[in-house]
Amino acid sequence: MVPGPARSLYLHIPFCTQRCHYCDFAIQVGGGDLQDRYLQALLEELRWLVEARVPAPLESVFLGGGTPSLLRPDLLERLLQAVVAGFGLAPQAEVTIEANPEGVSSEGVRLWASLGINRVSLGVQSLEDDTLRWLGRSHDAAQAERALAVLRRGSIAALSCDLIYAVPGQDAATFEGGLRRVLEFQPEHVSCYELTVEPGTPLARGVAAGRRQSPQVEDFLEQRRLAVAVLGEAGLGQYEVSNYARPGWESRHNLVYWQGGPYLAAGSGAHGFLGPAEAAGLGFEGTGAALRYWHLRNASSYMRSVGDGSRGLRGHEWLTPEDLALERLACGLRLAAGVELQTSAQLRTAAHLQGLGLLEFSGGRVRATSNGVDVLDRLTLELAAI
C-alpha cells in the first residue's frame, strides 16, 4: 500500500554552469535566458497539480538539480511563494535547496531563509583541488570552504554536504583529511557517494578511451569504511548506505523515497511516485499497486510539452505488487533501520545470510552488516528470489 495523498514535492531546476565529468543528470548548461520561460512552465505544472489534487499541506519540499542556487532570486521567490500558496506547508516542513559553492553568498542565504528554506545541501564533493579538477567541478576547495563558512554564519538550521569517494588518484588519507575538514563546520548531515561511471558521461568516454582510470573496488571498500568510522565518531550515524546524520537530522524528504512513500515531482527529468487513488485523481489511466511518472529530460522539450498541455511528461509505469515489493526490499535494505521480511522462505534465506555475516536480525527486522553493505544488491536479489 502506498498511503496518499503525497506530502512531499520535488522540484527540478536544471541549470548548471558546466557539466561535471561524472554527471548524467537532466541538466542544462548555461541557459540564463531560459530561466524565465522555464519557471513559467514549472509554475504552470504546479498550478495544474494544485487544481487536480486533494489538498494536503506538504511535509517536505526539495529543490534539486541541476544547480537550484543558480536560479535568479526573484524567480526563486516566485516559485516558493507559489508552492506555499498552492500546496501549503505543514509546520516544521523540511524545505531543502541544493547549492554549489560558487552560488553561496550571505545575501543569498538570507533570502533563502526568508523564503522558508531550512536545509541546504551543498555540493562540496571534495576539498582537494586536484580531485575537484579531475571530477570537472566548477569550483575549487577554497570556494567550498568559504561557502561552508557563509552557511554556518547564516540562519539556516540544517547543513548537508555531498562528498564523493573512491576517486582515482585520491588515496584514503587524503579522503579522510577532506572529511575531517568538512566536519569542522559541524554539518548536521553528510552524503558520501562513491564515484560511479555512468554511460554517456565525459568520464565514461575517458575510461573507454583509456585516458582516465576507473574507480577501484579496493578504494571503495576502504573509503566507505573510513567514512562510517570518521563520521560516526563525529556523531553522524549512517542511516542509509550513503547518508549520515546527527540523530533527528536525517533527510525527511529522501526517507520518503527510501521508505516507499508517495511524492509529487515537477520540472524536467523529475520522477514522482503515487498511490493508485491519487494517480487516478491526477488523470493517469490504468491500474496497479502504485504509479511512477517522469518528465522529459531536456528543458526545452519540457517547456514545449507544458505549453501544449502535455504537462511535460515523458512516461509513467504502473507497478505490480511484485515490483513494489522488490523496490521496498531494495530501498529498505539500504536503511540502517532495515526491513521487515514477508515470507518464511525469506527468513530462511536471511538466516543463511546471517551465517555468512552479511545480515543481522534486530527486532522483527533484518539489516545489512558492514560487510553486507558491500554486496547489498546481491543480498536484495537473494531475498527477492522467492
Added chain:
Amino acid sequence: MPSHSPRQIRNFSIIAHIDHGKSTLADRLLEITGTVSARDMTEQVLDTMDLERERGITIKAQAVRMPYHAEDGQDYELNLIDTPGHVDFAYEVSRALAACEGALLVVDASQGIEAQTLANVYKALELGLEIVPIINKIDLPQSEPEQVAQEIEAVIGIAAADCLLVSARTGQGVDRVLEAIVTRLPAPKGDPEATLRALIFDCKYDPYRGVVVYVRLLDGVLRSGTQIRMMAAQKNFAVDEVGVFRPGMEAVEELRAGEVGYLIASIRNVRDSKVGDTITEVGRPEPLPVPGYRQASPMVWAGLFPVDSNDYQDLKEALERLQLNDAALTFEPESSLALGFGFRCGFLGLLHMEIVQERLEREFDLELITTAPSVAYRVQLRDGQTVEIDNPDQLPEPGLVDFIEEPRVKLEVVLPKEFLGGIMELCQERRGEFVHLEYQLGDRALLTYDLPLGEIIHDFYDQLKSRSRGYASMDYQLAGYRREQLVKLDILVAGAKVDALSAIVHREQAANQGRKLVQRLRQVIPRQLFEVALQAAIGGKVIARETVPALRKDVLAKCYGGDITRKRKLLEKQREGKQRMKLVGSVEIPQEAFMAVLSLDR
C-alpha cells in the same frame, strides 16, 4: 496434370559444400521452371525452418516437383530432392541419394572440392548415380573454373569438358543445367505393374494429419486406399492420401514407379516411418527391401536439465514433440544429484544437439542446462558383464572394472598441402593415429587418421578450420572400439561432488586436464557471497584445487533520487543473469561451467 511416363521423369539431388551455392541454384531452378513465381520467392525456399535459414544449412530433406518443357519439345517432371548438408546427417543424405538416378555436384569456382562433398560424391557413385558437375560462382573475380574442372576430372574422373559453368546468383548458365538434367541423367527404371516397392527418404510430423512420409516409388503404384506395410518397422497402414510437392503439398490420384511424392496414412509416430525403410503392399509377396537401411543411432549423449525444476514436465512434453519429427533424437529420464531431474538425450552429433537445444529454448521457451556431450564407452566388468555407458557419472567403481573401451572413427581430411603440419599436429594432440596420406591434383592432400570419437565431437572441426585458414574439410565414420587407459575425473564444488561435471579422460592426460578444468571453472563460476573451493579428483584423490574468492562489491552506493524505477530495472537485469544459472548446493553455476571440460587447451 497427366501422370508422366517414367521416360519423362528425372529424379536428382544436389551435392554441395556449405556456401557453395546449393540453395541459390535450387531457387533459380524453381524460378525458371515457374514452380515458384518470382513474387513468392523468399530467399532459399527449400530451407523452411527458421534455424535452417539462419544457419544457412538444410536440416530436413525436402522434395519438390518442377515441370519443365525441354528443348526436345517434350514436357518433363523434374524431382529435386534436397539433402541435409552436415556431417551429422550423413545417413539421411545417403537415403536421399538412393531415391535419385542422378546428382548435380555444385562446386565453388574459387574453392574447389571439399572433403565432405567428396564423401557424398563417392556415396552417390556407389549408389550408381550419374553425376553432372557444375562449377558455380563464375561471376566472382577470384574464380578459377578451369582449374576446378581439372580437379574434378582428376578426383572424380568426369571429363573437365563436361563441367557446366554457372552463376546461380546471376542466373548465367542455369538453362544449360536444366537441359543437362534431361539429357544426361537417366530416367528412372521400375515397373508400375510389379509389387509396390517404395523407399522412405524422409518424413515430417504434421500436427493435423499425422506423419507425412516422403517416398520414392521404385516399382508399383500407390494410391489412396492402398494397404501398405513398412518392412523394417513391421507396421501396416491404409493410405489416406498421396501427393506431390509443388513445392506445397498437392494431392494426386496416384504415384507410379519412378515418381517422388508423399503419402499420408494416419501414422502417429515418426518411428513407424523410418528413413531408409521400404514400403510394400499388404497381401502380396514381399519384394527385396531397398538395400542400405540402417537404424539412425545417436553418436553423442548429453544431459538436458531445466534450470527451473518446475519445468521438468514441460521439457518432457517438448522433447516428445520434437521427437515426433526427429527419429534420431532419443531421450530417457536422468536424475543428477547436482542438477535434479532431466533427460539423457542422444544426438547424431554436436550440430544436431545444438539444434535440439536451440529449438527447445526458442520454440518451447525453456531455460536449459546442457551437460558436456559424451560418447558411449564400453565397460568390461570383472564379473564378465559388459555395460555401455553414455554418462561419465555412471562409470562403475574402478574396483569393479576390468577395462574400458572407447569408440573410434576413421577421419578423412582434404586440405592444401601447406597446412598438413598443423592438421597432423591437431590429430596427434587428440590421440589420433596416422593411417594414410595421399596427394591429389594441385596442392591438395587427403589425410586419413584413426582417432577417438570423443576427441572430435567438440571443437575439432573449428580447430581444423582455424588451423587451415578455412581450407581443410572433413568427414568421418565410426571404426570400432578400442581398449584404453581411461579414468573418471570428478569435480567437487564447495566440497561436494557435482556429478554433472564428471568427465572420462585418458589416464595420461588426467592430471593435466583436472588442473586445467578447475582453472577454467574458476573463470566461469562467478563470485558468490562466500568463498568457493573447486577441486578435481580421481578415485577420491584430489589432484588440483582452485578457489573462487567471495564477492567483494555488488552495490551501487548511489540511489538516483526519486528514480527508483532505474534501481529496480538494474536489479531485474541482474536477476535475469542469476536465473540463467543453476543452483547446485548453495553455489550458482552458469551453463558454461558444464561445458568447460570441452574448452580446455591441450
